[in-house]
Amino acid sequence: MDTRGTDMFARYAHAPNHLGYCGPPEADALRTGSPDQVRALARRFSGAWPYLRVMADMTGIADPLDYRLVESYWLGGGIGAQLDRGDFTAHLLAMITPLAGQYWSHLTADLATESAPNHCFHVFGVYPWSRFLGRGMDDHPIHVLDSCRISWATLVHRNGKDLTILGPRLLWDHAGLRLSDPSVRHIECDDFGIEPALRIGDQVAVHWDRLCGRLEPAQVHDLQASTERQLFVTNHRLAEQHSPPRGSPM
Known part of the structure; x- marks a missing residue:
């Protein structure tokens, strides 16, 4: 039985679940449970x-x-990038909107x-x-967005389970969102x-400042590309959100 999918789901989902x-609430089962237990938790x-x-x-x-x-x-x-975005959006909203309430208008x-059918869209577009x-x-908001997005970094030092990494952080300069130059931080x-x-x-x-796993070069490329694309479309929406209404005095 191929358990790579359940294993990856558990590793990437554990940090926000633990927090x-x-x-x-059964965060430890993501870490210690069987593949069947992880499957049951994933559905929730x-x-x-x-x-x-x-x-x-x-x-x-x-x-x-x-x-x-x-x-x-x-x-x-990967495979999600080949899906029609309009069809995907319609199917996703049909599933999540009834559960969201007015707060998610x-x-x-x-x-x-x-x-996009990925976590980065969920962080920047749905949340x-x-x-x-x-x-x-x-x-x-910047802290949540930066922590919740899946970020990439280079491992530069380790001391047991305490790791030092070098990677970009998310910045807001009042004109848009962007990634910083790589900086050092510590994760667990x-x-x-x-x-x-x-x-x-x-x-x-x-x-959320927890290690999810090692990335292959192709995975780094996909993660960078999906993040940059999401920042671009989010910045476009934010620019419209903060621009004065048409016809209003400047």
Whole structure:
């Protein structure tokens, strides 16, 4: 039985689940549970699971936790990048809008211009945090957006489970979102048994300051491309959001 999909889902979903931000409360089962237990928990993630279900339906892949779908969801690129964005948006909204309530009133067909079948779109387009920027209290939204996106970095030092990495951070300069020059920061390892195989210079994926795993060059490329694309379309929306109405005095 191929467990790569369930393994990847658990590693990338564990950090926000452990912090209480998403998914069911049984965080330790993502780390210590069997593949069947991880599958049962994955179905209770109101964010990631609808994407995986829609992607499975649209690709004809029977298992929403097929590795190809899980990889494409977390990192962008891959099989999900081949899907029609308009059709994907319609299917996704039909699944998540009834659960969202009035707080998520921005979940309309207009999101099709931003949508992508990956986590980066969920962070910047579906979650409301980018819509709070430019209101005078930007530090917290930027922290959430930067932490919740899957980021890439280079491992530069390690001391047991404490890792030092070099990678870009998310910045808001009141004109738009952008990535900074790479800077040093410290992250932690959850006990998935992946850190012993890491070597200095490896590219790694990070979610909420926790290690998700090593990245292959093609995965880094897809993650960078999906992030840059999402920042571009989000900045376009933010520029319209903060521009004065037509006909108003400047």
